[in-house]
Amino acid sequence: MKYLITDDSKLARLSLLKSLQPYIKNDEIYQATNGLEAIEIMKTHKVDIIFLDLTMPIMNGYETLPKILEINPDAKVIVVSADIQDKAKNIVINLGAQLHIKKPINKKKMQEIINILA
Amino acid sequence: MNQETITLTEDEKDVLQELMNIAYGSATTVIAEMLDAFASLSIPKIEILKTTSLLAKFDDLKSTSYFFSTQAFMGEFSGESVFFINKVSANNLAQHLELENNEDIHDAILELTNVLTSSLTTRLAQEMKTEITYSSPNISEISLEQIADTQTFKNYSQVIVIYIQINFKDQKINGEIFILTKDGSIQWLKQRLNSILAALI
Numbered sequence: 001m002k003y004l005i006t007d008d009s010k011l012a013r014l015s016l017l018k019s020l021q022p023y024i025k026n027d028e029i030y031q032a033t034n035g036l037e038a039i040e041i042m043k044t045h046k047v048d049i050i051f052l053d054l055t056m057p058i059m060n061g062y063e064t065l066p067k068i069l070e071i072n073p074d075a076k077v078i079v080v081s082a083d084i085q086d087k088a089k090n091i092v093i094n095l096g097a098q099l100h101i102k103k104p105i106n107k108k109k110m111q112e113i114i115n116i117l118a
Numbered sequence: 119m120n121q122e123t124i125t126l127t128e129d130e131k132d133v134l135q136e137l138m139n140i141a142y143g144s145a146t147t148v149i150a151e152m153l154d155a156f157a158s159l160s161i162p163k164i165e166i167l168k169t170t171s172l173l174a175k176f177d178d179l180k181s182t183s184y185f186f187s188t189q190a191f192m193g194e195f196s197g198e199s200v201f202f203i204n205k206v207s208a209n210n211l212a213q214h215l216e217l218e219n220n221e222d223i224h225d226a227i228l229e230l231t232n233v234l235t236s237s238l239t240t241r242l243a244q245e246m247k248t249e250i251t252y253s254s255p256n257i258s259e260i261s262l263e264q265i266a267d268t269q270t271f272k273n274y275s276q277v278i279v280i281y282i283q284i285n286f287k288d289q290k291i292n293g294e295i296f297i298l299t300k301d302g303s304i305q306w307l308k309q310r311l312n313s314i315l316a317a318l319i
Contacts (some may be wrong), residue, residue, distance in 0.1 A: 008161070009136035010129065014318040055139060055159050082143025087156040103140050105246070 006038040007053040019110035051112030054081040138162040145237035187231040193250035197299035199235035
């Protein structure tokens with residue numbers, strides 16, 4: 001399995017990575033600090049699961065999400081965001097995200113994500 | 119007043135920015151529900167400025183008259199939240215809420231300030247595992263020329279400025295929020311940011 005963590009914050013990436021650790025065996029994990037970097041990674045690696053922040057510089061999550069699915073329509077995108085407005089959730093789900101998870105991520109939330117994705 | 123130069127490392131800034139992002143998301147949601155509108159979120163900016171530079175920065179707001187409200191918060195993490203809204207946005211807010219007179223507009227902005235500050239700083243304090251208390255918000259309508267004389271900015275020599283925008287595009291309402299932390303809080307803040315990061319590495 002290949003994972004991609006996309007967030008401009010190092011804290012957010014580390015926090016997500018730590019929550020994900022118990023579920024990783026020989027899986028590959030990539031990191032991107034904005035949408036553009038995420039797309040470049042998607043072009044060269046067939047990533048299965050993408051954790052995507054919405055508020056990022058250069059290219060935000062709303063712009064990135066359809067481009068990711070264009071590259072790999074089978075990819076599962078989990079939006080992890082502090083923007084918890086209903087409209088924000090509806091937009092990302094309509095764009096094709098599997099889930100919208102409220103920041104900050106923790107072990108309990110990650111367990112729920114893994115259960116849903118299984 | 120402590121005149122030592124304040125510095126934050128890139129990691130400290132990153133942690134504070136992410137905590138602020140989380141707090142900002144929660145606060146925006148509360149306001150969006152209150153106004154029954156959708157807000158677009160921007161990336162919070164963290165800067166360390168001398169008060170004189172902060173005042174110069176306000177010139178960039180490019181407006182001659184603002185409603186300007188402040189609210190102090192106290193605790194291990196203490197400081198002041200400063201909210202600016204220009205007259206056009208204030209009028210649009212009044213229209214959106216169907217308010218008719220200045221007193222009602224002032225009241226609505228005070229409530230907006232109160233909800234914004236308390237939601238933002240409460241969530242930020244939760245993430246930093248501390249508690250804070252609040253003063254009542256004060257509101258004043260001032261011109262940019264008068265900002266420098268406002269008591270708020272005389273309480274600080276240099277400040278960590280957390281700058282965020284709140285923007286309701288459809289209603290054409292936007293405002294700027296500055297969270298100013300007092301000099302005495304900064305060492306505490308640095309230690310807390312470092313322990314949060316250390317726990318993840």
